[in-house]
Every structure is written in structure tokens, then in C-alpha cells.
Amino acid sequence: xxxxxxxxxxxxxxxxxxxxxxxxxxxxxxxxxxxxxxxxxxxxxxxxxxxxxxxxxxxxxxxxxxxxxxxxxxxxxxxxxxxxxxxxxxxxxxxxxxxxxxxxxxxxxxxxxxxxxxxxxxxxxxxxxxxxxxxxxxxxxxxxxxxxxxxxxxxxxxxxxxxxxxxxxxxxxxxxxxxxxxxxxxxxxxxxxxxxxx
Amino acid sequence: xxxxxxxxxxxxxxxxxxxxxxxxxxxxxxxxxxxxxxxxxxxxxxxxxxxxxxxxxxxxxxxxxxxxxxxxxxxxxxxxxxxxxxxxxxxxxxxxxxxxxxxxxxxxxxxxxxxxxxxxxxxxxxxxxxxxxxxxxxxxxxxxxxxxxxxxxxxxxxxxxxxxxxxxxxxxxxxxxxxxxxxxxxxxxxxxxxxxxx
DNA sequence: AAGATATATATCGAATCTATATATATCCGA
DNA sequence: TCGGATATATATAGATTCGATATATATCTT
Numbered sequence: 483x484x485x486x487x488x489x490x491x492x493x494x495x496x497x498x499x500x501x502x503x504x505x506x507x508x509x510x511x512x513x514x515x516x517x518x519x520x521x522x523x524x525x526x527x528x529x530x531x532x533x534x535x536x537x538x539x540x541x542x543x544x545x546x547x548x549x550x551x552x553x554x555x556x557x558x559x560x561x562x563x564x565x566x567x568x569x570x571x572x573x574x575x576x577x578x579x580x581x582x583x584x585x586x587x588x589x590x591x592x593x594x595x596x597x598x599x600x601x602x603x604x605x606x607x608x609x610x611x612x613x614x615x616x617x618x619x620x621x622x623x624x625x626x627x628x629x630x631x632x633x634x635x636x637x638x639x640x641x642x643x644x645x646x647x648x649x650x651x652x653x654x655x656x657x658x659x660x661x662x663x664x665x666x667x668x669x670x671x672x673x674x675x676x677x678x679x680x
Numbered sequence: 681x682x683x684x685x686x687x688x689x690x691x692x693x694x695x696x697x698x699x700x701x702x703x704x705x706x707x708x709x710x711x712x713x714x715x716x717x718x719x720x721x722x723x724x725x726x727x728x729x730x731x732x733x734x735x736x737x738x739x740x741x742x743x744x745x746x747x748x749x750x751x752x753x754x755x756x757x758x759x760x761x762x763x764x765x766x767x768x769x770x771x772x773x774x775x776x777x778x779x780x781x782x783x784x785x786x787x788x789x790x791x792x793x794x795x796x797x798x799x800x801x802x803x804x805x806x807x808x809x810x811x812x813x814x815x816x817x818x819x820x821x822x823x824x825x826x827x828x829x830x831x832x833x834x835x836x837x838x839x840x841x842x843x844x845x846x847x848x849x850x851x852x853x854x855x856x857x858x859x860x861x862x863x864x865x866x867x868x869x870x871x872x873x874x875x876x877x878x
Numbered sequence: 879a880a881g882a883t884a885t886a887t888a889t890c891g892a893a894t895c896t897a898t899a900t901a902t903a904t905c906c907g908a
Numbered sequence: 909t910c911g912g913a914t915a916t917a918t919a920t921a922g923a924t925t926c927g928a929t930a931t932a933t934a935t936c937t938t
Contacts, residue, residue, distance in 0.1 A: 483776040484924070493782055515778035522925050526887060545934055547886045562784050570776030570795070573715075574895090578681040578768030580713035580828065581855030585689055588761050597768070616836035621786035622850030625810075630778065630839050641828050652820030661901050682893070699917050720894050722919060743903055745917045772926090883936075893926070898919100905914075 483571060485522040486530055488512075490562040493536060500524050500550065509616040511624055513608070514631035528627055535561050583649060591653040598646045605639040630666040681769060683720040684728055686710075687758040689753040691734060698722050699749065707820060709815040711806070725750055764803050776815035781847060789851040796844045803837040 492503050492512075501525050506512050527550075530536045533559035542548045554562075579601055586594050612632050617624045690701050690710075698721050704710050727736045727750075733756035740746050752760075777799055784792050810830050815822045 483779055488779070489781065491858070494786075496785070499886075500888095502904095511782070515773055515775040515782075517773060517926095519926060520887080521889080521927070525925090528825060531739055543885085547932065549886060561781070566780055566783055566786055567791070570780055573773065573775040573777065575715060575771065575773045576714040577771040579771065580825050581681055581689065582764055582768055582823040583688070583711075583828070584709070584821045585692070585764055586824065587766055589691075593765070594712070594829075607755070623782045623847065626784065626843060626847045626850070627778050627782040630836065633835050633839040634832055637831050638828065641831040645824060645827060649821065649824045652824070653768070656820075697917075698919095715895095716916080717895055719896070719920080723894095741916085744915090745901065747917060879938100884934085886932090887930085888930080890929090891927095893924105895924070896922090898921090902917100902920085903915080906912090908909100908911090 483567065485518050485526040487562065487565045488516060488518055489523065489526050489530060489552075490535065490558055490565070493552055494559060494562055497551050497553045499552065500521060500527055503527075511610065514612075515627070516636070520602060530558065547672075586649045586653050587656040589653060591650050591657060594653045595646070595650050596650065598642055601645075602639055602642050603637050605642070609635050609639065626664065681763065683716050683724040685760065685763045686714060686716055687721065687724050687728060687750075688733065688752065688756055688763070691750055692757060693762055695749050695751045697750065698725055701725075707809065709813060709826060712810075712833070713825070728756065732756075735755065784847045784851050785854040787851060789848050789855055792851045793844070793848050796840055800837055800840050800844075803833050803840070807833050807837065 488507075489503055490508055492498055498506075500520065504518070504520060507516050507518050521536045527538075531538055531669065534555060535581050536554055538550050538552050541551050564608075579597070582589070582597060585596075589597075609632060612628060612635070615628060617628050619625075621653050686705075686726055687701055690704055696704075698718065701721055702716070702718060705714050705716050705830070709846050725734065725736075727748075731737055732753060734750045734752055736748050738746050766875055771807050777795070780795060781792075787795075809829060810833070812824060813826060817823075
């Protein structure tokens with residue numbers, strides 16, 4: 483499921499420019515499950531064009547740079563369905579926010595509080611966007627997938643609101659007495675060593 | 681928050697090998713928020729060694745390849761705290777599963793059902809692991825972050841169980857009458873075009 | 879009037895992922 | 909008991925993707 487497949491998917495729902503595909507990933511209905519930047523989208527569109535899976539037509543606009551509108555071909559639609567037939571790869575997630583909360587004790591309590599506060603605000607804003615997203619009226623896959631996102635974001639926001647004080651308290655305790663952090667389980671397992679340090 | 685920072689973070693909780701760091705991301709306490717493979721971890725550890733942020737000692741084992749055990753230096757600990765002080769980058773997520781549900785109508789209903797079934801099983805299994813994870817006993821950041829993961833996974837599994845029939849029904853409807861999919865809002869906006877197709 | 883934001887494409891270098899190679903031990907089912 | 913899968917461990921080449929930047933102009937905000 484690479485960026486090429488992403489482009490095929492978006493184009494299967496209507497013509498679009500690279501810029502619009504990016505927006506679908508950023509604010510649109512894909513925002514909660516597919517991140518992609520210009521640096522991957524534009525090369526992907528060129529490759530798909532070369533392979534004959536999409537067509538391009540240039541549209542002039544006044545006051546703006548010309549845009550390249552892409553459309554799916556029959557071969558492209560076939561490529562999409564065959565990509566969808568394969569078993570899904572495991573999700574890949576990288577969250578700086580959760581990395582930071584994990585090491586919350588290493589931050590000043592004030593910063594931790596602000597971090598969580600900002601996150602809650604972000605989640606609530608995205609939830610509002612999602613709730614009045616026009617996709618909700620598209621039944622089937624799109625509505626189902628948006629509903630999943632709403633359910634998950636809601637759970638996240640609720641969790642943060644109910645538990646934020648625990649994280650701040652931990653950071654505060656650490657500011658006062660500076661306890662060393664407990665080792666992570668799974669690390670340093672006492673396994674038999676044949677010889678010592680080399 | 682690159683893989684180097686990830687390594688510093690794990691090592692701040694105890695010595696570890698590259699292999700162990702991978703496991704922390706795969707099954708361990710980082711599994712729900714940080715994905716990283718060997719191809720990024722091993723080069724990162726070498727770079728950190730060169731920069732003097734970690735030290736390495738080789739440990740011989742019988743019947744197994746020797747392992748390289750890494751430990752954080754004082755400079756490394758400093759580098760970690762300064763990385764944590766910076767504002768978090770937005771989450772990056774790529775979910776093949778949600779991509780597939782979005783285009784659920786393009787799949788046979790039987791396949792959609794199996795897809796969701798497998799996902800629920802996966803989520804429940806991970807939830808069981810998380811619930812008896814030893815990290816839960818580590819108060820502060822680790823427990824908070826694990827709790828977040830549990831809350832989110834639970835919401836996801838519940839949503840899938842309550843709504844799976846909707847997705848399957850949509851796929852079934854499509855198998856019968858083969859409706860074309862509605863266009864995505866945000867695409868094809870009727871903007872003034874100066875000239876026609878070039 | 880300045881500065882930010884939006885529209886639009888493009889590309890380079892860095893970071894990251896996927897797949898594979900190496901080597902050995904154990905565990906499990908046919 | 910033989911083969912295959914899984915686990916322990918590191919390493920790297922090649923493909924993909926990310927992040928930052930450049931270009932150009934209109935509009936919106938302060």
C-alpha cells in the first residue's frame with residue numbers, strides 16, 4: 483500500500499491534482515489513517531502516468547500556476563482492486579506525542595501540562611471537522627472509516643482529560659526528589675554469558 | 681524524533697541490544713506508537729556510538745552470535761532531554777486496514793468480513809498483552825502511555841464489532857447492483873478555468 | 879503595507895523501510 | 909526423526925518516503 487496505491491484510491495473517487503490529493507491526507511477523509519507529502523505524491527503521479535494507470539490533462543487558471551488534473555484509466559482501476567485484494571500490512575505509526583508522554587518525568591511539569599492541553603485541543607478540533615465532514619453522508623466504506631476515526635479520537639481525548647493529572651503529578655514528583663527511572667521490562671534479561679566483556 | 685532519539689529513549693531505561701530495541705517497538709511498550717525496523721536501528725546505534733552518546737560492549741554467548749550491548753552516556757542523556765524539549769511533530773500513521781475499509785465496496789463481501797474479523801482478533805490479542813504488561817506497574821509516563829493505548833485499542837475493537845455489518849452490507853449491495861462510488865468532497869471543485877485543456 | 883495563508887508544482891538529500899544474507903539453537907508436528 | 913517454523917543476533921543494498929526548499933501569485937489579516 484504505497485503512495486501510488488493511495489493516488490489510485492483517491493482518483494477512483496474523481497479526478498484530482500497532486501495538491502488536492504495532499505489535502506485529502508491532511509484535512510480530508512484520509513487524515514486519520516494516511517500521511518503523505520508532496521515529495522512522494524508528485525513522483526508517484528509521474529510513475530503512474532508512465533505506467534498508463536492514470537491520464538493527465540493540464541488546466542490553465544488565471545492568477546495561479548496551471549494545474550495538472552489526473553484521472554484513473556481502466557488499467558488503473560484494475561491495479562487498485564488487485565492491490566486491495568492483498569492482505570494488509572501492519573499499521574505503521576510514529577507518534578512524537580506518545581513518545582514524549584512516555585518520558586514525561588524527564589520534562590518540567592509545566593511543559594507536560596501544556597503538551598497534553600495542546601493535544602486535547604487538537605483532537606477536539608479534528609473531531610469537530612470530522613463530525614461535519616461531508617463524507618459522513620457517503621454511506622459504506624467512507625462513512626464507516628470516518629466513524630472509526632471519530633470513535634478512536636474521542637476515546638483518546640477522553641482518556642487524556644481523565645488521566646492528565648497523573649502524568650503531571652509524576653513529573654512534579656520527579657522535579658522534587660529526582661528519582662531514577664525504573665528499567666524497562668524485557669531489557670537486561672539475565673541470560674547466561676559464556677565469556678565476559680570482549 | 682528520529683530513530684536515534686528512539687534508541688536514546690529506550691537506553692535511558694537500561695542497557696539493550698539492537699535486537700531488544702526492535703522488540704520493544706514490536707511487542708513491547710512502544711508497539712502502539714513507534715514502528716522501526718532493523719534497517720534503521722542498527723545504523724542509528726552506530727551513529728550514536730560515533731557521536732559519543734552511547735557506549736558499546738560486546739558480549740559472547742554460546743550457541744548464538746555475539747551481541748552488542750549499548751548503554752547511554754551522560755552526553756546521551758542530555759541529548760535525549762533536549763530532544764524531548766522540542767515541540768512534537770504531528771503523528772504519522774499509515775494504515776492499510778483503514779485504507780481497505782474505505783474502499784470496502786470494491787472488495788467481495790466475504791473478504792471484507794474476514795478482514796474486519798482478523799482485525800478484531802488482532803486488537804483483542806494486543807489488548808490482552810497490554811493488560812498484563814509489566815509496564816503497567818511502572819507509574820508515571822509508561823503507565824500513562826500504555827493506558828492511552830489500551831483506551832484507543834478498546835474503542836477501535838468496540839467500534840468494529842458494533843459497525844462491521846454496515847461495511848459488509850455496503851459491499852453486498854455493491855456486489856448485487858454495482859453502483860458507481862460517489863465522488864469525494866473536496867475533489868473536482870468547480871473553479872473558474874481560464875482556458876480549456878491544453 | 880507587511881505578513882501570513884492558500885493555490886500549485888517540483889526536486890534534492892536525508893531518513894527510513896523491505897527484503898535478504900549469515901549462523902545456530904530450539905521447538906513442534908508429520 | 910526429519911523438516912520447517914521460530915527465536916536469537918547483526919548487517920546491508922536498494923527502493924521508498926520524508927522534510928525542506930524553491931518558484932510564482934492572489935487573497936486575507938492585522
